[in-house]
Amino acid sequence: LAKTTQPISMDSYEGQEVNITCSHNNIATNDYITWYQQFPSQGPRFIIQGYKTKVTNEVASLFIPADRKSSTLSLPRVSLSDTAVYYCLVGDPAVSGTYKYIFGTGTRLKVLA
Amino acid sequence: NAGVTQTPKFQVLKTGQSMTLQCAQDMNHEYMSWYRQDPGMGLRLIHYSVGAGITDQGEVPNGYNVSRSTTEDFPLRLLSAAPSQTSVYFCASSSSINRDRDYGYTFGSGTRLTVV
Numbered sequence: 001l002a003k004t005t006q007p008i009s010m011d012s013y014e015g016q017e018v019n020i021t022c023s024h025n026n027i028a029t030n031d032y033i034t035w036y037q038q039f040p041s042q043g044p045r046f047i048i049q050g051y052k053t054k055v056t057n058e059v060a061s062l063f064i065p066a067d068r069k070s071s072t073l074s075l076p077r078v079s080l081s082d083t084a085v086y087y088c089l090v091g092d093p094a095v096s097g098t099y100k101y102i103f104g105t106g107t108r109l110k111v112l113a
Numbered sequence: 114n115a116g117v118t119q120t121p122k123f124q125v126l127k128t129g130q131s132m133t134l135q136c137a138q139d140m141n142h143e144y145m146s147w148y149r150q151d152p153g154m155g156l157r158l159i160h161y162s163v164g165a166g167i168t169d170q171g172e173v174p175n176g177y178n179v180s181r182s183t184t185e186d187f188p189l190r191l192l193s194a195a196p197s198q199t200s201v202y203f204c205a206s207s208s209s210i211n212r213d214r215d216y217g218y219t220f221g222s223g224t225r226l227t228v229v
Contacts, residue, residue: 034218036217042222043205044156044203044220046217046219100146101161104155105155
């Protein structure tokens with residue numbers, strides 16, 4: 001079972017860098033790691049995805065160590081609008097041979113002024 | 114605009130009634146899923162599909178049926194609504210079921226269902 005574990009909540013101040021780590025000890029060899037952001041009353045929104053090492057896009061960076069048992073989402077210089085719940089997601093192999101995607105509890109980030 | 118469209122946005126049902134939540138995507142995505150999210154909680158997988166004609170159960174499939182007759186549509190049917198099914202339902206799709214080319218989910222805006 002590719003269960004993910006994240007901190008339940010984090011607080012940060014505006015302008016700071018925020019790092020959220022997710023552990024996924026049983027990740028499949030060829031599986032990607034994906035992070036999502038969810039605001040209240042909205043569906044999750046894709047942030048970033050990676051397989052190994054480091055990935056960067058216009059909103060975040062994703063760090064994945066060589067053993068791939070964890071990943072860290074890095075949000076540079078957060079603002080109040082980054083207050084949201086952040087989820088990491090990996091595939092869970094199903095008996096049928098397919099993958100299903102089960103969300104963990106997510107990390108509730110609160111950015112303070 | 115391209116994306117995942119869910120209808121209706123809001124629905125109130127009486128206990129025992131049945132209904133179908135609609136989900137359609139126009140991105141030619143193979144992989145589609147249904148999740149429910151209870152207030153203040155995370156998302157739980159109900160059913161998913163890896164392509165037309167192929168569906169499988171998620172974490173909480175009881176009380177729900179799905180079918181996938183076309184690539185575009187993935188309706189979720191509540192067989193006999195119960196108050197415990199009061200939740201927000203999200204449909205999501207992804208471009209590939211190939212584990213080496215997964216580009217992540219696109220989510221719909223959700224259906225808020227209340228069962229009284």
